Amino acid sequence: MRVDRVDVSEGTELAELESLYRMRYVSLVRLARVIVGSDAVGEELAQEAFVRLQGAWGRVEQPDRYVKTILVNLCRTWIERTVRERQHAVATDLIALPTEIDETWQAVQRLPGRYRTVLALRFYDDMTEVEIARILDMRIGTVKSIVHRGLAKLREELA
Amino acid sequence: MNDAELAGQLSQAFREVASRPVADPPSLATLSSTVPVTLLTEHPHRSRPIMVGLLAAAAALIGAVVVRSQSGESRANRPDYSHLRHVALSFIPEGYGLVNAGNFNGDVNEIVSYQSGDHKLELFVARPGSVIFEEISDTTSSTFSARGLPVEVLTDSDPSSPWQYLSWTEHSELTVWMNIPPRVAGEPAFDENELRSLVEGVVLLDDDQWESALQSSGFESSGQRRRKVKALEMNGGPKEISMQLENSLQSGPVWFVTGESSNQGCGAAVVLDQLICEAPSYAFAFTKDRYATIEVDGVPASSTFAHPGYPDLYVIWTSASGARKLVMSGAS
Numbered sequence: 001m002r003v004d005r006v007d008v009s010e011g012t013e014l015a016e017l018e019s020l021y022r023m024r025y026v027s028l029v030r031l032a033r034v035i036v037g038s039d040a041v042g043e044e045l046a047q048e049a050f051v052r053l054q055g056a057w058g059r060v061e062q063p064d065r066y067v068k069t070i071l072v073n074l075c076r077t078w079i080e081r082t083v084r085e086r087q088h089a090v091a092t093d094l095i096a097l098p099t100e101i102d103e104t105w106q107a108v109q110r111l112p113g114r115y116r117t118v119l120a121l122r123f124y125d126d127m128t129e130v131e132i133a134r135i136l137d138m139r140i141g142t143v144k145s146i147v148h149r150g151l152a153k154l155r156e157e158l159a
Numbered sequence: 160m161n162d163a164e165l166a167g168q169l170s171q172a173f174r175e176v177a178s179r180p181v182a183d184p185p186s187l188a189t190l191s192s193t194v195p196v197t198l199l200t201e202h203p204h205r206s207r208p209i210m211v212g213l214l215a216a217a218a219a220l221i222g223a224v225v226v227r228s229q230s231g232e233s234r235a236n237r238p239d240y241s242h243l244r245h246v247a248l249s250f251i252p253e254g255y256g257l258v259n260a261g262n263f264n265g266d267v268n269e270i271v272s273y274q275s276g277d278h279k280l281e282l283f284v285a286r287p288g289s290v291i292f293e294e295i296s297d298t299t300s301s302t303f304s305a306r307g308l309p310v311e312v313l314t315d316s317d318p319s320s321p322w323q324y325l326s327w328t329e330h331s332e333l334t335v336w337m338n339i340p341p342r343v344a345g346e347p348a349f350d351e352n353e354l355r356s357l358v359e360g361v362v363l364l365d366d367d368q369w370e371s372a373l374q375s376s377g378f379e380s381s382g383q384r385r386r387k388v389k390a391l392e393m394n395g396g397p398k399e400i401s402m403q404l405e406n407s408l409q410s411g412p413v414w415f416v417t418g419e420s421s422n423q424g425c426g427a428a429v430v431l432d433q434l435i436c437e438a439p440s441y442a443f444a445f446t447k448d449r450y451a452t453i454e455v456d457g458v459p460a461s462s463t464f465a466h467p468g469y470p471d472l473y474v475i476w477t478s479a480s481g482a483r484k485l486v487m488s489g490a491s
Contacts (some may be wrong), residue, residue: 018187025184030177043182050187097175104172123166124173151165158160 020063021050028071034120035075037109045074069135072117076136079113107157115150122147 025046033042049071053063060066097105108116117136121127129147133140160168 026181101172123170
């Protein structure tokens, strides 16, 4: 995907971008990997988000929020694209966890993408439903419904 | 296990996954020196020249698939078709034949993607019925409805003219999800031949071709990007519904959904001054934002359906109600 880039060669702007990159990269990788279930993809998506941020640098009022929004939407897009190859995608980058946690994690991985995304934002990133609705461009009611139904699906899976 | 306990368990799993070591990030300079083309590196379809077959009619216009390998190396054959503004998708009509906008149903699969300058076209396979599309700007990746109408859609799902017309603006990316019937469990993955049996063709049009296509389809163009839709017939759903779209409007949206719920994926989101539905057998409509008026047979309708957390005005309209005409008008 081609990204229009602005000139960030000026020292101040580049330093700000570098600073944000260093400060937020790891946390965004972690968020992405929780959503997509893959270390490698999580890293790639986080890097892509920063590339896009760089392209928009100077036009974005809240770079921190912007890059997170981009990341979450990249995760959603990635999940959507891999729905049919989900097993393949997971198999190439399997995350091994302790047994007692792995069962829950595997159940999460079997949920539809939008459920995984919303649940990760809610229960990993501790975002409020209002914040999730904003970042995912959903109605609050939809977010609430997904959280509720997502937990119900998980409960069924774990029963 | 109650919700709180389950949420705690879920949170623990997430944090366990998140806590795994993260490799040192590449420098920002290194990062920006690589132009990502696409993110779906493992997708087995990506390296397949599916669209060469799909786009036989437009082979001269479209080049090769833009891909990015797992290692991050790009290989691209990018034809210059930056002058193109529109894509017309032709379907063999089946299923519901309506257009969904930003109504992602979670069952979508990528076929292939193309890029031209600021335009990116991606085709997906999903459930039967229609085209789902989404515009992603530099500032946000939003659903179609939340941004009003960043991508225009004109559709004519008359089975005798099964063309779905889309256009998208400059400096934006367009994602098109193209639906085909769901696969029966146990069958092999869809292949090119199957897709070709379902899709008659995908053609990229320049402006002249676009206008010509619009006119031949009964649509009129007004303004550079905003077009007046005189009439739009939507057939092929569980029931037949006719909508007359009087004018396009710059804000919205009005949602008009057939079936029992918007989650069934057989709906349409349109931006318009007024939407008139003539005697559908079944309709489920809701409105939000500036669209405050809904009349049924000339009488202002009150909400007939309350959905917790949804502030919209809902009107459920069935043949049993005897209503003959549903009009949704903009408040402004």
